Amino acid sequence: MEATVSAVAKLESWLENYTEGERQAPGRALPWLSRLREDAFARFYETGFPTTRDEDWRFTNVSAIARTHFRPAGPAKLTKKDVAPWKLEGAAAQLVFVNGRYAPELSDVKKLPKGVTVASLRAQVEQHPETLEKHLGRYADTQRDAFVALNTAFLGDGAYVHVARGVVVEAPICLLYLSTQEDAPAMTHPRNLIVAEDESQVAVIEDYVSVGGESVAFSNAVTELVAGENANVQHYLIEREHLKAFNVSTLRIQQGRSANVASHSLLLGGGLVRNNVHPVLAGEGGECLINGLFLGTGRQHLDNYMHVEHASPHCGSRQFYNGILDGQAHGVFHGRIVVHKNAQKTDAKQTNRNLLLSDDAQIDTKPQLEIYADDVKCTHGATIGQIEENALFYLQSRGISESEARKLLLMAFAEECVERMHSEVARKHIEGLIRGHLLFMESAPHMPNGKVTERALEEVG
């Protein structure tokens, strides 16, 4: 059931949720944390949700989220068997969250090397709050971003990952967020804090999945990732929820001197998805790779909002986003690069390539460069095209069927992004997901109204 509320009443329901949530929130006795939540909610209450008049939200209308009466997702019991299909083979650790709550009985954190702490954020707040104060809420911007404010107001559970100085974690740490079917529209606000101290190395995968039947769900995640000097961090986001899901996620990266960070994202599922990536290159010589792939079909709306901030000299950033859109899907790539006054010798590059497979699919791509330094190199480029007829014919002329040739070409296009992923475990996992998804996209009928495709997607998903 979808409950809609009037414009006046809508923020009241959030106030109600907030007041109720605050009573159960962890760390209520910690003044800094209570204050953080309180201020964030006050900010959200003041601004409300963004509209398409807001430049950062020009292509994405979130009124469907704003007008829905969400309640916090309730607890749900899942068995190991329920979770088995979503487990990642080869992970160093897997933390499982069901409806936003940490489920220790489903998680596996035993294989971690010394110097690595992985815990639920709730437990960390309750047991070792002193480890959090320095970073939690220090980077994600509650002032400018209503969704970050909302997440912070409801800050309760999520993952805490800490890698001590010089420690290398070879296999990725996986955070699996499962949402179950609910009777009413349900929301979760996962909050993750990843701290990689100087000279450490780690890869973290956030995987968003729906289990069971479909019901309206809203996941609004915020991850703060702190990479110390010379640290090497890879972050992966996988969105593969069902089509009734709203998914907003914000990755805020704070990079120290010579830190090397990569953000990889794969958007396959979700009806309305907004993927925010906001790295701040705060120390000299930092490198940041922002790499993503989005595959949309039916009526999916997949928005990628990049905000790369060069705040120090001699840093490099590379953005590569590839989109494949079919049916009536709508993709967005908004790549904002801000080069601060002192960030001389910045080398920033941005590329967005898109394939539109149907007449009704749509992409909005927008570069936005704000350069306040005078000795920098910034380039951007975007392409929009179809499957190349020449290439298709070439493959067919060797005996490969048209549908197989299309799949090969789409996979090749996706492969450009996959190849940039360094963790083999993550790369293989993601490659498999893409392959499966393309198979299904290509087998779904290409109907002009996109409806049949959507239904087929729901059946498969």
Add this chain to the structure above:
Amino acid sequence: MSLLEIKNLHVNVGGNEILKGIDLTVNAGEVHSIMGPNGSGKSTLAQVLARRDAYHVTEGSITFEGRDLLEMKPEEAACEGVFLAFQYPVEIPGIGNTYFLRSALNAQRKYRGQEEMDAMDFLPMFREKLALLEMDDKLMNRSLNEGFSGGEKKRNEILQMAVLEPRLAILDETDSGLDIDALRIVANGVNSLRSPERAMLVVTHYQRLLNYIVPDFVHVLVDGRIVRSGGKELALELEEKGYGWTEHEQTVGARA
């Protein structure tokens, strides 16, 4: 039964009639050369045979081993044994050469009811063909034709032909832009594939290639029509007198 039989073929590309009534019969074991000036319709003929659908056949017929080739999709024609060595091979980033070639071979084997070839069986055969074309196997780890030189691309076409072993091989200006060493290698590869079961249609602008791949028949295509056919000596005559000679003859013929 002839391997390939083209009758009164008329082809339209983007509203222009390019082929204006072609008749051509090719038997197994024969090598035919189609020569002609730029824009005469040579490549169009090659592309139609490979079943490119942008080329509309408005009249006439093509049968391949007695079957209607015009009813076939490109992949079916390929699986039936038609192979086109492209004038401009396509670069496809992200698809590995070896992977592509094995996929193609297995698609064809599957079509013919043969068992698919696994990597263990494929590789020794593949290495042999690589050696035949004097190709560096490092190239094969790269994406399909990506970053290949012009000569490497052409050699890669003949390599694919050697692996796929077609019944009818169509070489569309495979010699264009090749230096003499590359030309010899390509011709050597092609000649090694000559056999009583296989026919070849060598489309070229220049006579030079025919010194190495000696045809049984030469046809001169001018303005969408075959204006002369003959033995290999016709190619030499053309080399000497130029295409103007046949064009003149055609004008005379038209007046008569």
